[in-house]
Amino acid sequence: MDNIAGFIFLCGLVLVSATQPQDEILNNFQQVTKLSHLGLEFADFFQNVTLSDISLADSRAPNEEDLLCLRDLTLFSNALKERKLWALKMIDAWGSIPSGILTGNRHNLGNYDECLNINKDISQGVTIRGKYCFLQTSLSAMLGSDIGALGVVTRIKTATCFPASCSAAHMNLFVSQVLQKVLNLDIPSTAMGISDASCQTSASEPWDGLTIFTVVLLSLMGAIVAVFTVYDYFFCKNHNELPAIVKAFSARANSRALFRIVENTSNPNVISCLNGIRCMSLFWVVFSHEYTGRFFAANLNLFNVLPWSKLPFASFILHGFFSVDSFFFLGGLLLALIALRTMDRTKGKLNVPLMYLHRLIRIVPILAVAILVYTKLMTVVANGPLLQGFSGETACETGWYWTLLFVNNYTNVKCLGHTWYLSVDMQLFIISPVLLIALYKWGKKAAAGIFVLIVLLSGCLFATMMVNNYSMMFFQNSFSIDAMSNMYFATHTHATPWLIGFLFGYFLHLNKGKKFQLSWISVWSGWILCLAMIFTSIFALYPSTQSNTPPLTTLEESFYYTLTRVGWPLALCWVVFACMQGYGGMANSFLSSPLWQPLSRLSYSIYMWHLFIQEMNAKSSRTNSYFSDYQLMLQFWSDIGITLVVAYLLYLIIEAPIGGLDNFLRPQKKPAGVQKTSSYPIQIVSDQKVHGDGPSKLKETETIAQTISE
Known part of the structure; x- marks a missing residue:
């Protein structure tokens, strides 16, 4: 021995x-x-x-x-x-x-x-x-x-x-x-x-009631979708005249809608570049989660993570949480822009209860199914040395209700930890009617008030870091869990980019259809400042990670996190503005490509299921892994490929059918004289508002304009 x-x-x-x-x-x-x-x-x-x-x-x-x-x-x-x-x-x-x-x-x-x-x-x-x-x-x-x-x-x-x-x-x-x-x-x-x-x-544990319920639910939904798909295929000759119930449940109809490519038009109300911004951020999120999940896997060379963190490339992963700010910005922008334009047509009417109801119908069902699948089916569909007692099982069994109540960002028990963003975004969505009504009634005075609120929240973030001596340097001894809880998960610390997007949406609403004539000096200056802010946000802390550099002081870190939380969404404001006004060049051609549209519509399902696939693949491995950028890239493409398949299937049997049933709560079509909401950015969002868990993604209602108008 x-x-x-x-x-x-x-x-x-x-x-x-x-x-x-x-x-x-x-x-x-x-x-x-x-x-x-x-x-x-x-x-x-x-x-x-x-x-x-x-x-x-x-x-x-x-x-x-x-x-x-x-x-x-x-x-x-x-x-x-x-x-x-x-x-x-x-x-x-x-x-x-x-x-x-x-x-x-x-x-x-x-x-x-x-x-x-x-x-x-x-x-x-x-x-x-x-x-x-x-x-x-x-x-x-x-x-x-x-x-x-x-x-x-x-x-x-x-x-x-x-x-x-x-x-x-x-x-x-x-x-x-x-x-x-x-x-x-x-x-x-x-x-x-x-x-x-x-x-x-090798003895499998007997399924409990909840596991049986989960399997029966998925099987039943799959059977219903299959029946309506067969009916659609054999008995519906004209897909433009499908009955509403068939359109909601048919996989053929939902796939047709999912993969439909809408050519970009010259309509100034359509912000096509948002699809590209969303999808690029989606890849950033999944790629960052690939790394964070592998830091403490069964690696042969775990200690290589420390020298890796000092490389320039590591900054893209360590600061991947900027994707959170990107999606907060998108959420605030779209909510303000669509809601205010709809309120113009309805003379300021805002059906707040129905607005909340529609959002819950869109978000809660797939979230609830994800909790069931994560908790009960992880060990049913996979097995492996490290899968026993996986990270989310206990948290979901004891704290699932905090996630469904959208307050898990303030609890220590986080079932589906990446859904903390859903809680933050829902809390901001709940207070949004107050801001919308204020903007509609008082206009620029209310906008000035929101600007003051942004300044106050930025000061609150700065003071929180200074008073508590917090640090967000992940590979430094000063990093703490309290800093993550009080600075990263808290709603008020992430409200700033959302409010900036909200104000930018109000700006676009006021200048609907207006063409800004800018000199080439102004355009180049805008892009230089925008790119400078983006790269500064990502790489500003890189010098402090080097061994021969003294660590940042709390004051320096406080300025960094406070200013970048404002600067990042401002940089995105310029990207969106330049693309809308025709000053985007190659950036607009790339971000506005119609090929982003299907992935954009599927982004909520990808967000919900990518961590499930990543954890299942990592913990079912029979051998040790090797930590390197190339190996992680190989694993990323493997995981994202499987995630796309799973997300597509769950989209067809859960998200699309239940989302389609939401249409039955809406009034019938309005008279032909009323302009359709599809001419507005609904087309660009395509029912997907992605979000990040330092990185993550979230879905916004495709017909939010109709929701608010009712």
Whole structure:
């Protein structure tokens, strides 16, 4: 059992190597390299002990579970001595000391499937199955000291495989006795041990009522969609005259609407570039989540993350939260622009309750289904060494209602953590009628009041950072969870870009159809300032990440986060304005391409399901991954491809049908003399307002103008 001692020693080597003389480190490392497979050491020990040496029941009387475990261990011991294949597989499935601990490898996943596939009938009524568990060693607990965030990287896991009848308590007691009898070591259970939460067997757990409900719901919706699709295909010859109920549920009709390409026109009310801005931000969000999800996966080289964070490219990921501000800006702009134009036609009428109702109908159903799928179907559709006890399961089981109430941004329990933006955006949407009515009645005076509010909120953000000495530098010691909660998730700290977009929408409303004649100097100056703000926001902190640069002071960080939260949406104001006025050039050609339209319509579903696919793929992996930009790019295209398929299917059976039913709550078509709302930016938004969880995405109602007018 020298292997276990070496396992512990190697954990300590991660921290103490920097303080030891180089010769001593080399000698210790040479000693470690002579250690062999943990499972083989366990097998050698187990064959040379008797059951009297292993008291699984400790000092108490053995119960039925203890006796069952002892029986299977006896059978396993005999089979091991006889070199039976199933017993050898149980040893072969063990992991070893992770190679590359000094580069951050904290996992050895062993052979997950080999262990779980062990199913040996010994005699009538006696079957031995494999149980796959992680043996975890915590250096901080072993040393009896708190080493803060560094404790995460010193928690090392290696795979073990035992008979399924033995519980984690049995295995821990067995390991403890081995250490005491063989190595004369007494290690606390918090320092090394196996937990039941890390164990898996091939036996599938029976579905509970909620899992059955989720499967039945998805199956029922799929069947309904299939029936109406068949009816549409065989019995509806003219798709322009489809019955409303068929149009709502037919996959053929919804696919036709989803993939419809509308050519850009010269209509000044159509802001086609927003589709491109939304979709580019969507890719930014998913790509950033790909990285953040892989930072603490089973990487061979976790410690490479730190030097990676000092590269210029890392700034695109570490500051990906600007996509949040982009979508807050888009949300405020579209809400103000569409609502005010509709209020002009309805003489200021605003049906607020119906406005809220339509929004809830559009957003809540797919959100509720996502909670069910994340919580109940993750382990049904996938399996793997790291999938047991995945991150969102417990949070959704205990705090799902905070998400559906749109207040999870103020709670510590975040079911579907990326939906915090839904809460923030909904809270801003709830107060929007007050601002809309104020703008309609008092015009520029109300706009001035909103400008003052922007200044006050910016000052609040600055003061919050200064008073609490907060830092948002992710790879600095000064970063804290409190800073994320009070500065990143809070609604008032993200209201500024939304309000700027809101005011810009009011500006576009006042200048509807107006052509601004700008000199080439003004145009070039606008683009230079815009690009300067964008690149400054992303790369301004890059010099401070270098080793030879002193860290930023709280004052410097406070100015950075306060000013960029204002500067970023102002830069987007220029992009939208220039594209609308014909000064966008190549940027407008790219952002306004009709090819963005289908992806834009699907963006809400992509937002809801991309983390599900990313987590499922990452945690079902049977081998360690390697952290590098190229490997992450490969994984990104794999995940985004699967996400697109899943998002499309869920769009057809959940989002589109329920969204189509929302139309039944609306009045019939208005007289032909009334101008249709589709001539306004509804066409450009196409029912999708993407948003970001530092990055994330959100859906806005396609017919919000009708909603508000009612």
